[in-house]
Amino acid sequence: MITVLLSSVVLSSLKCWMADAEASNSDYSHQTMTSKQDFSVYITATKLSDQEKLNALEKRWKPQKPDDYPSSMHTKSGVQRRRSLNSGHMQCYPWIAVSRSGDKAGAWCAVCVLFAVSDVHNGQRMGKLVTRPLTDFSDLAGKNGALYIHERSGCHVSNVARALEFTKRAKDPTSHADVQLISHRKQQVLQNKQALVSIVETVKFTAIQNIALRGHRDDGRIEPDGCYPPDNDGNFRMLLRFRINSGDTALQKHLRHASGNALYTSKSTQNELLQISADMVRENILQRIQGRSQPKTNGGARALGGEAQG
């Protein structure tokens, strides 16, 4: 049931997309075919650029007059009849591509030609419309018709999904899932660093003022609304609330959204920050003694930047 639903949604999307693409290209309907534009160029190419693939999907040549459509002769009840592709088929099945070149002459599926990852799908070797042209036009759109059956095949539905994803990415590179993931990741790292500055400054403040960090029952998440708890849970946590109530939105956002193992408010993180601070003070004193003093500022946040990225 889900497969049928998916197929229906994908096929519907493809028809809308290809119809839109054709409508947006007003010069397209006046094109005449040259050897360069014949679809056989895309069939035989070993590698296509993204732009060439887009052209093949959206700007390929299509028959304009009756003689342009491929046809085949059939005998029925002793009478020879010509059966042909027509404009109705092209509208109903917007993935049809037509070649008029040599042994490639006939009808093809542009989507499968461009996006099939293998000649075999689910153990079945793909044939007409994909690896060879459709040249028998006696039954196209009926329930046993070549076009009808191909459009509902698993390989075609899979390739339509690939084509839609490709087109979306080619027209808007920022829509690519990998790009979005990297962008989200960078934003997350930046937010973590901003929150860490608040936490490091709080620890630094308690160290300079010689104030104890810890209190009773100081485990668990700190509520991001900045409300003070009924029980005293220590200076560190109260100072973080004080920062939130003073407008530290980066810290508030961090406490609201960060996962439990990346809050940087635990006892172990406090101890780690103190240890880093102590190491920095010791290093600074040593450098001064050795006459190579280069005071450092805000090193704690930098030192924990790697943790934020993890």
Ligand SMILES: [Zn+2]
């Ligand atoms: Zn196909």
